[in-house]
Amino acid sequence: MAGHSKWAQIKRKKGANDKKRSAIISKHIRAITAAVRSGGSGDPAANLSLKNAIAAAKTDTVPADNIENAIKRAVGSGEGGTEYKEATYEGYGPGGTAIYIETLTDNPTRTVAEVRAVFNKRGGSLGTSGSVAWQFEKKGVLMLNDASEAAQEAAIEHGAEDFSEAEDGLEVTTAPTDLHAVSEGLSGAGFAVESAQITMVPSNTVSVSGEDARKLMVMIEALEDLDDVQNVYSNAEFPEDFEG
Numbered sequence: 001m002a003g004h005s006k007w008a009q010i011k012r013k014k015g016a017n018d019k020k021r022s023a024i025i026s027k028h029i030r031a032i033t034a035a036v037r038s039g040g041s042g043d044p045a046a047n048l049s050l051k052n053a054i055a056a057a058k059t060d061t062v063p064a065d066n067i068e069n070a071i072k073r074a075v076g077s078g079e080g081g082t083e084y085k086e087a088t089y090e091g092y093g094p095g096g097t098a099i100y101i102e103t104l105t106d107n108p109t110r111t112v113a114e115v116r117a118v119f120n121k122r123g124g125s126l127g128t129s130g131s132v133a134w135q136f137e138k139k140g141v142l143m144l145n146d147a148s149e150a151a152q153e154a155a156i157e158h159g160a161e162d163f164s165e166a167e168d169g170l171e172v173t174t175a176p177t178d179l180h181a182v183s184e185g186l187s188g189a190g191f192a193v194e195s196a197q198i199t200m201v202p203s204n205t206v207s208v209s210g211e212d213a214r215k216l217m218v219m220i221e222a223l224e225d226l227d228d229v230q231n232v233y234s235n236a237e238f239p240e241d242f243e244g
Helices: 002-015 021-039 048-059 064-077 108-121 149-157 176-188 210-224
Strands: 085-093 097-105 136-144 162-166 169-174 193-202 229-234
Touching: 021 048, 021 064, 021 097, 021 229, 048 064, 048 176, 048 193, 085 108, 085 210, 097 108, 097 193, 097 210, 108 210, 136 149, 136 176, 149 162, 149 169, 149 176, 169 176, 176 193, 193 229, 210 229
Parallel strands: none
Antiparallel strands: 085 097, 097 229, 136 169, 136 193, 162 169
């Protein structure tokens, strides 16, 4: 979990000054639209994919009006509108790190070409399906701004699988289907849930430093800048003093 925690911390620090808010919001709107269409419902209580998409959007502070309007448009579009399909890509980055990419695309040929171009330009290599996926496991991850013993006990009591202390609180791991129940349980018990989202957690991490760490960060950011890319995961463990 160490590598995952460090990456999450770097992401939050960088996000504080992120000037690409419109691109971030656009990616979440696409995910919400796809979730409504694939799940057949605009009601998050009856559509787990939509519930997860909304939670992820809220983590990135997407305005509630944007979320509501996206759901309304997706519900009203019926069989019309752009149809986005999920596609994943796997590969290797600087320092022998594993990279797993989730996309939503209406043109897989375009998407794979753009992803491959980033790998080639940034010193990585695009792998085949299954080449690195086995190194990751889908989990629900919550961040609390309280790492006290009481918070840890409450996390386990409400169904968490595990937890670890992070730089600014407690990182709680759940089964994907238990994420919202644990989040609601902790909130009801008086603990502030900073974020709650489905993510891919590496089973083992690879330490990167120096030039490899810098190159990897540049590569990940280049992948994230692609319109079709929703999430980029790595098993890299960055140095404690790494700022990107």
